[in-house]
Amino acid sequence: MVISEMHGEKGSMGSPTGGRKGNIGDVGPSGRKGEVGEKGAIGVKGPNGNRGVDGEKGTKGEMGQAGIVGITGSRGSKGENGFHGLNGEHGEKGIKGEKGIMGNKGPVGNTGQRGARGQTGEKGQPGESGRTITCGSGWEQFMRSCYYFQFRSKKTWDAAKNDCHRMGGFLVKIDNTIESWFLKNFRTVEKNTGHVWIGAHDSVQESRFIWESDNTVLTYTDWNPGEPNNAGRQEDCVHMNNNNGYKWNDIKCSHVFSYICEKH
Ligand code: MMA
Ligand code: CA
Numbered sequence: 001m002v003i004s005e006m007h008g009e010k011g012s013m014g015s016p017t018g019g020r021k022g023n024i025g026d027v028g029p030s031g032r033k034g035e036v037g038e039k040g041a042i043g044v045k046g047p048n049g050n051r052g053v054d055g056e057k058g059t060k061g062e063m064g065q066a067g068i069v070g071i072t073g074s075r076g077s078k079g080e081n082g083f084h085g086l087n088g089e090h091g092e093k094g095i096k097g098e099k100g101i102m103g104n105k106g107p108v109g110n111t112g113q114r115g116a117r118g119q120t121g122e123k124g125q126p127g128e129s130g131r132t133i134t135c136g137s138g139w140e141q142f143m144r145s146c147y148y149f150q151f152r153s154k155k156t157w158d159a160a161k162n163d164c165h166r167m168g169g170f171l172v173k174i175d176n177t178i179e180s181w182f183l184k185n186f187r188t189v190e191k192n193t194g195h196v197w198i199g200a201h202d203s204v205q206e207s208r209f210i211w212e213s214d215n216t217v218l219t220y221t222d223w224n225p226g227e228p229n230n231a232g233r234q235e236d237c238v239h240m241n242n243n244n245g246y247k248w249n250d251i252k253c254s255h256v257f258s259y260i261c262e263k264h
Helices: 115-129 157-166 177-189
Strands: 140-142 145-155 196-201 237-241 247-251 257-263
Touching (some): 140 177, 145 157, 145 177, 157 196
Antiparallel strands (some): 140 145, 145 257, 196 237, 237 247
């Protein structure tokens, strides 16, 4: 704001001779308004304005990385039992059995005094196909042969062969499964515990086994697996091995074993 200067006007001079000083005149009229003053200094800083409005919400962040694999869980409990399996298929029909052994000669029928009893006599038929053999004391008859089981004496193969010859026979010649079965069966019955010579040998030509009874080459054989092996290149005679169910083995002829003779 501009403040105007105000002052009264100067009174008239008194008498030079000195009189008394006059009274003070009336106040003069107001002076003219002064000129505008200079601009004042900058005022003190005003108080802070109010806080602005909140910004808009940001966009959604990206998906985080997959977490680490968890620790292995403890073992589950045992499952329930499975169902019963289906029944298996019906098995195949078995192989036809071998032809049976020929029966021994049937008993002689009773005299026909009573007609009804005469029937029994007919059973004797099968026996007629075999020869009637009188084997003699100590010999066993089977099919068309007689056998002498010498289980109480032991000899070398040659001595055993000679003994059979002396008795009118030869060291046993085994022609087939049935005959083999008969000999093995006798071994069981007699409870024989040793090896037994049979009539086979390859003394004439190595590896060519023949029967001493008729010098024919073996057809039926019952070798123990791995035999004949001519161990030590000195095994020319054949025995039934008591440790292997009587299966055959070639061995040194100088061993002393029991033996079986055969005669027709
Ligand atoms: C073994 C085997 C045969 C051989 C005899 C000789 C026990 O069997 O090698 O082949 O004849 O030994 O003692
Ligand atoms: Ca052998």
